[in-house]
Amino acid sequence: MKLVFAGTPEVAVPALDALIASGRHEVAAVVTRPDAPAGRGRRLVASPVAERAAEAGIEVLKPAKPRDPGFLDRLRAIAPDCCPVVAYGALLPKVALDVPARGWVNLHFSLLPAWRGAAPVQHALMAGDEITGASTFLIEEGLDSGPVYGTVTETVRPTDTSGDLLTRLAFAGSGLLAATMDGIEDGTLDAVPQPAEGVSLAPKITVEDARIDWSAPALRVDRVVRGCTPAPGAWTTFRGERLKIVQAVPLPDRDGLAPGQLAPGKNNVYVGTGSYAVELLWVQPQGKKPMRAADWARGVRIAEGEPLGA
Numbered sequence: 001m002k003l004v005f006a007g008t009p010e011v012a013v014p015a016l017d018a019l020i021a022s023g024r025h026e027v028a029a030v031v032t033r034p035d036a037p038a039g040r041g042r043r044l045v046a047s048p049v050a051e052r053a054a055e056a057g058i059e060v061l062k063p064a065k066p067r068d069p070g071f072l073d074r075l076r077a078i079a080p081d082c083c084p085v086v087a088y089g090a091l092l093p094k095v096a097l098d099v100p101a102r103g104w105v106n107l108h109f110s111l112l113p114a115w116r117g118a119a120p121v122q123h124a125l126m127a128g129d130e131i132t133g134a135s136t137f138l139i140e141e142g143l144d145s146g147p148v149y150g151t152v153t154e155t156v157r158p159t160d161t162s163g164d165l166l167t168r169l170a171f172a173g174s175g176l177l178a179a180t181m182d183g184i185e186d187g188t189l190d191a192v193p194q195p196a197e198g199v200s201l202a203p204k205i206t207v208e209d210a211r212i213d214w215s216a217p218a219l220r221v222d223r224v225v226r227g228c229t230p231a232p233g234a235w236t237t238f239r240g241e242r243l244k245i246v247q248a249v250p251l252p253d254r255d256g257l258a259p260g261q262l263a264p265g266k267n268n269v270y271v272g273t274g275s276y277a278v279e280l281l282w283v284q285p286q287g288k289k290p291m292r293a294a295d296w297a298r299g300v301r302i303a304e305g306e307p308l309g310a
Helices: 010-022 048-055 069-078 120-126 162-186 218-227 293-300
Strands: 002-007 026-031 036-038 043-045 059-061 083-086 104-108 131-138 148-155 235-238 241-251 262-264 269-271 277-285
Touching (some): 002 048, 010 162, 026 048, 026 069, 120 162, 120 218, 131 162, 262 293
Parallel strands (some): 002 026
Antiparallel strands (some): 104 131, 131 148, 235 241
């Protein structure tokens, strides 16, 4: 089939690579978000998908909005059979959805109908899911509600961050997306409507969602830290300034600390929760780079019983 691939961040690159490498389909063009400011100089930088497409000699389309007339004209001129999508980052209007004969097929990082929305991996971790995965489905105008072509499952590991899990799903999902394109071309794959039961939503994680509630149980604190790493970053406050918690580990055998109460040791930093303590391993003070929690504690000279999140 002739394909137009839509995607933007690094997590979409493995799927683009898989389609290029398959040799079975022609990736005629790539649609991605416009260049965005990055770094200290805030200069405009192309998306990872745009950079990979340029390396492969593939035409790159960067519409400000996918309903722009110029973009739609070019899409119709290319006349793709199907448009695979991975984390493109913009809603596709019906006028665009109607262009490819076999529709737009999204690779979504959850087992639909669970975790429809922008942040499925983060929500799966914060909810304590033990199994997650990826799904390919035909895009409709509803939010991730279209019929499903296929799924792949992935076990959630006890120490997974959303970054760890998303990386594994990106590679597992790339094979699923390529196989879905093959099945659509062969006519051997039918999309199955999603069940009405089991629907859950995964809206974008806000900065406030990532704030740690030290009165919550240690397992909840652990899930928030892992689910919000690397972005937007779990955080609390210390002496009135924001402190990111980059890595922490629950300690079921250690209790006796009030929620948020700090207890620094020689090479360790413990903090109380609503159940038992957690050990802080890596933190990032406001305006600084991540550092070992023990080094941070020595530098700020924590007073006995001094709290986080006060």
